[in-house]
Amino acid sequence: MRSWLPQGFFARTEIEVKRSRFLATLARADSEEQARGVVAQVRGTFPDARHHCLAFIIDLPDAQPIERSSDDGEPAGTAGMPMLEVLRGAELGHVVAVVTRYFGGVLLGTGGLVRAYSDAVAAVLADTPRVxxxxxxxxxxxxxxxxxxxxxxxxxxxxxxxxxxxxxxxxxxxxxxxxxxxxxxxxxxxxxxxxxxxxxxxxxxxxxxxx
The missing domain is CATH 3.30.70.240 (Alpha-Beta Plaits)
Incomplete structure (x- = not known):
């Protein structure tokens, strides 16, 4: 069985790529409803941001986990799925990641976006406690x-x-x-x-x- 984030865990970190700011939020979520609640909270905290991309994994007893991702207006496949792959690679369950982007005026291209969103999630995951x-x-x-x-x-x-x-x-x-x-x-x-x-x-x- 995969590891989880501790109950009540919430963290945020920021990286910058070519003047675009990527604010990565990571939280514990025990249900799809809780995960979407975290997303709504982030949207409310940063209402002027252009994108709030998400990925979450919710473990279920004796069943396949619920996995969801969203590019939220970024080119298809450049944000949500790369974020989800980072969570899968970390072997985490009961977790939601939201990356909020403030555009810096420089286009990153599809490869640059994939790296930026992946790196943002990896950054907030660094040294994260687990249970x-x-x-x-x-x-x-x-x-x-x-x-x-x-x-x-x-x-x-x-x-x-x-x-x-x-x-x-x-x-x-x-x-x-x-x-x-x-x-x-x-x-x-x-x-x-x-x-x-x-x-x-x-x-x-x-x-x-x-x-």
Whole structure:
């Protein structure tokens, strides 16, 4: 599975080519609607620009990703598709790129436009943090309030992520597990019982990708 941008990520950078300014905006988008919302935001920020070219990739579970691009008035194939190719080459999903152009009075030609739009996206991608989506099984562990703090701390120390704690007469700790076979002996050791976790389903967690 490809890497994603972190939740809420938004960045912008600018390059200049023969006096034309190319402002590249990069953002996280989890749906086509969110991606088009970013495009609308950029248009609203730079309403006097001649072009707002776009490309986005939205990953879908167990299906082909949604991929869209637009040249927004530039010669066909010189902006949106080159931008999309840069995103594909970076192996990114849940991402939208918008490149806003202010014309500088010098024609760049089709090859020059392809390079400029590609370079603008590559520039805003440089050193971008990423996360990797990973599947986790959720377990519910019911422990006494007196033991909850100790068990939660011990689980964290053993590398098991506690994603929620619901306090009541008993405390339901929700734990995200990557390897159930390896985690079960750890859970029973730390709870000092033959506790059988409650299956709470599956979730996708986003793990930071090491630089």
């Amino acid at each position: 990797v989506p990973q599947r986790r099984i959720l377990w519910g562990l019911d422990v006494s309030p007196a033991e909850a703090g100790r068990v939660q701390g011990a689980l964290l120390n053993r590398g098991l992520e506690v994603v929620d704690a619901d306090w009541g007469a008993t405390v339901r700790l929700t734990v995200a597990v990557a390897d159930p076979d390896a985690a079960l002996p750890v859970v029973r050791e730390l709870t000092q019982s033959e506790l059988t976790p409650v299956d709470l389903g599956v979730r996708i967690v986003e793990v930071p990708l090491a630089p």
